Structure formats: C-alpha cells, structure tokens
Amino acid sequence: MKMDTPSIHPHPGLAGVGKSVEITALRKTYGKHVVLDDVSLTLQRGEFLAILGASGSGKSTLLMALAGFVEADSGSIRLDGRDITHLPANKRGFGVMFQNYALFPHMTVLENILYPLKLRRVPRPEAVERAMAALATVKLDHLAARRIDALSGGQRQRVALARAIVYEPEILLMDEPLSALDKSLREEMQIEIRELHEKLGITTLYVTHDQREALTIADRVAVMRDGRFEQIAPPEEIYRRPSSAFVAEFLGEAILFDPEEQAQILSGLPAEHDSDGPLLMMRSEDMQLVPWVEDAAPVTLTAELRDIVFQGDSWLVKLRLGTGREIAIRAQRVSSSRIETLAPGQSCTVYLRRDALHYVGRS
C-alpha cells in the first residue's frame, strides 16, 4: 500500500537552514530481488526524518543511494530542486554517519575531524578552531589528542557525529548510529542528537530498526517494508493512527481484533464492518482493569485472567479471550482493592479506552 505524504511538521524556526531532498520513484534491484520499489519521499528543509524498518526492508540501501554509494536503476534524487541522481558521493557534500562509525584508526580524534576540513582547504588555524568547536559540541574537546582505539563506544559515536557536522553539511545521513551502544547511553544520545538537530537545523535522515528510537528522535517517522513505505507520519500519529496492521504491530504492542471477534467479545461498541472489513487496533497500554474515567459509555470485554505481573509503571496482565486467543495488556491501573483477589483462572472485565480505538487495514 502506498501513502500520500501527510502534512509536514518541521521544527518551528528551522525551515531554511538545511536543504530539501526530493526522492522520486527510486528503484533498485539486485537480480530479481527488488530492494527499493519505486520509493518516493520528500524531506523538508531542516526536517528530521527517521526511516524505520526490519533488516532487509531497504532502509539502508535508500540511505546509501542518497549518500551516492548505491546507483539506483531508475528514479531521481533532487537537492533543493537540483538533480543529484548521478552525482558522485564525494561531490554531494552530505554528512554521513556509518553504523560502525568509520573513524580512521590511523589518526587521532582531532585529525579525524580535521580531515573533511583539509579536503576543503580550510586554513589550518581556522580548521583547528572549527574542529575543536565541533568537539566541544559533542563534549569531547578534552580528548582531541587521543587515538581512536583508546575511546569507548559512546565516545567514538560522538567523534563520528562531530566529524559529520564539522563541515556544516546541508544534509546529514545517519545509518543506525546508536545500535552498538547500550540502552541507557543510547537513550541519552537520542536526546543529544535531537537537541543538536534543533540547534543546527541540518536536514537529517536517520535509519534505525528501533521503533522507540525513531519515535523519540524524529519529526516524522517512515515505516519501510519490502522496499516501499508503509506510512510516513509524525511520531504520535503513526503510533496512534497507524495505516495498516503491519505498522500497528511494528510500532509498539498492538492488539488487533477482526470484525468477527469484535462482535463476539466486545460490548459497548456497535458492529460497523463486514467480516472482511478493517481490524480494530488497541495499544496494550490503552486497556486496563478499571473503567477509564473519561469514558462515559465504556467499551469492555470479558476475559479469563491467566497471570498478572507488577512491572513498576504498569501491570503486565495476560488474558485469555472468549475466542481462546491469549493477549497481554499493560494495565496502568488495576483496582487496588481487588488486586489480592485477582487470581489466575478468574474472569475479569477489561476496559478499552474509547478514544484510542482505531481501525487499520489488513496487510
């Protein structure tokens, strides 16, 4: 399925800093395998777009095509209206961050960052000044003289970032830059990259397979599947209003009910669709074991409790539906007076948040 590009929400005050990118019907095949299936995408000036997809979905190929390392079979890439489809990588002037950082091991941190400035014939004093400023931006100016192999993973990632922005590229391409870091460092870096983007306003394309990262970091998220986009939308929209069952299940925990199941187990919701109609999607955190205060007329289902596990911010509740299917929900609230009385095998009422109800197409 192909989506029209929804309206864009670039960051206020940033438009006009980076350049815009327009990808039209880009196609790439390896033998019979279609990696990019006529992909079209427009990046607004200064926009931060995350491409989310499983491995083999074509997201990295798209990034490499944009960087100039993969020659597409057909289609075009335009930078602020100028055709750059056949421009070699070293003439594009993009900043690229590679998955393994691709720092030069035979150079120091400072020399790594000076490298692109040397290529641009920036005079040495100015180059050093700019390199140190870039290092200060990523809070690593005290490590300028270090060799790369003496750095931690997080530090390498920062050096790579400094090297990619030091020559003020108009486009920044990032290929899973955080995938090698541990979870807490990754979350810290997501916020930092986000802040850096707000400061610099470079049009950024960010490839990741981590849905939480994509939602955290980007203005818009594009979900890719089998070489094409399933949906492109701002994070909240793509999370709450996914266009297909695939997107719903790829982002977060989705529970899908087909029309037949709806009719069978849900109460409070009139049957609207034929049996081959769209699926009802609920996020696992939009179901709980007490009524939602804002819902006057509750939508409920009755299920058999299988297990309940306290996880701090929520309870993981495993349920068996009347149809025999087992689901897991993340209840924010469980009736505290009843918590001791809840035991496996018992029947209980599950309340579905009405404004979270959403129908998605089958995929």
Place this chain on the structure above:
Amino acid sequence: MVSLPAPDSRAPLALHRLTGFVLGRIGVMPALLTVGVFVLLPCLWLVWLSVLDRSGALSGENYARLIEQASYRRIFLITFRVSFETVLCCLVLGIPFASYVAKLPPRAFGLVMAAVLFPLWTSLLVRAYAWLVILQRNGLLNTWLQDWGLIDAPLPLAFNEFATVLGMTHIMLPIFLLPTISAMRSVDGNLLKASESMGASGLRTYLSVFLPLSLSGILAGTILVFVMSLGFYVTPAILGGGNVQVISMRIARSLSTYSNFGASSAIGVVLLICVFAVLGLSLLLRRRLSGGKETK
C-alpha cells in the same frame, strides 16, 4: 613477522615461577628443542668456527679479511643492492596489483589468489632457466625483437643484474603479495566510503586512508622480500651468469674451492647480523606506526 615473548622486566625470576613457567610450557618443548638443536646450536657453532684460524686457534683473521679485502665489501654491496632493487620492483608491481585484487568479490579473489600462489609450487631452478630461455642472446625476446625489426643486434638481457633482479622479483612477488593483500583486504570498506562522503576523491582516499591502513602488511612484505633476497643463490647464479656475485655464492665458493670454514662462517655471521639489523629496524618502524601518535 618474528615476535619474541615479552621478557619479564622485573627480573630475577623466583625459582618457583621458573618451574611454573617450564611446566606451563611442556607442550611447546618439542618444538623449542628442535629449534634449539637444529637452529640455535648450528648458529653458535658457526660463530665459533668464524673466530678460529686454519690451525684451529682463536683469531680475528677471518673478520679482518672481510674488512681489508675490497672484494668482500663489493659483494655485500651488490647483494644489498640486488635485494633492494628486488624490493623496489615488488613494491612498484605489487602495491597496485594488491590494491586491485583486495577489492575483488570473493570468487574472483579466490581465482586470482590461486594464480598468485601457483608459481610458488614450481622449482626455483626451472623458473630461472625459463627466464634464460626468454632472455638469452638468441632467446625468445631477442628473436622476436629482431624479427620485428625493432633492434639490429641482440640486447644483453641475460647474465647481468637486470636478469637477476627480474628473476628474483618473479620469485618474491607472491611472497610480497600475501601479507600486503591480507592487510588491504582487512581495511574496512566503510572507511573508504566515509572518506568519499566527506568529499575526498578516489585517489585522495587511496593515499590518505587505504594505503596508510595497509602499511603494516606492505612493511611485512617488504622486510620478508628483502631478508629472503639477501640469501638468494640459485637465481643470481644462473641469471647473473657469474657477473653478479652475491654473498651466498661467495660462501659456497669458500667452502667448495678452498674448504675454508672459518672464512665462510665469518661471512655468514656478518650476513646474519645484517638480517637482524634489518628486522630490528622494521620492528622499530612498526612500533612507531602503531603507537607513535599516542600522546596520552
């Protein structure tokens, strides 16, 4: 490359640590013994022989002769020159070739590597004579050149330093290529892409990223070729045709013609010292390469 185990700088070793050391290495004892008996002992014996004169008394006359007689100096000079020229040819031919081969896809890479290694299975002697067939006065090359009318008289291609270096390069090139290609193949392709993404041309990327990162392999190949070239015998003997006198030939003549063990041992010892000097120098260079830029 030879690497010695790091000696414990906080000597002397306590006895129990020594026993522990020995016990922990029982498995390598057979190998160590073999090296000791068949390499170390003969070397020491060689040194011993070199300091004896013909009557069997301790003397420095063998070494004095090496210094006094100009012919010995010339032989050392020629040997080093021929080895150096061989290394140079290997570098000039080998680096571009290795750079190309290292980027080939696996199947083509395997085929090319088989072709590179194939000459190693043929005898040195056969290869030297093969070159002779090509290069000699009425050999293939001269015949063709004359038939085509490019030259009037045959060129002096064989029995000189040119032929020797050509033959030695032919033999040493695969040995140069092995460590070089291996180092080049392990250069991360993303580094080259990163360089290009920052605006570097292909040539610039090759010179500033690819070559520096392959340097360890190139250095290993260079040292290997140089050290092995110092000891060449068959190729200079055949293709030099007596016009290229190298150390190993002089040693052989000392032994076979004069059966003078003292004199030949002394040449051998000096050659050995030269080889160690070259190895030591390369070790220093490698250390500089890997750690020289560290400032912290």
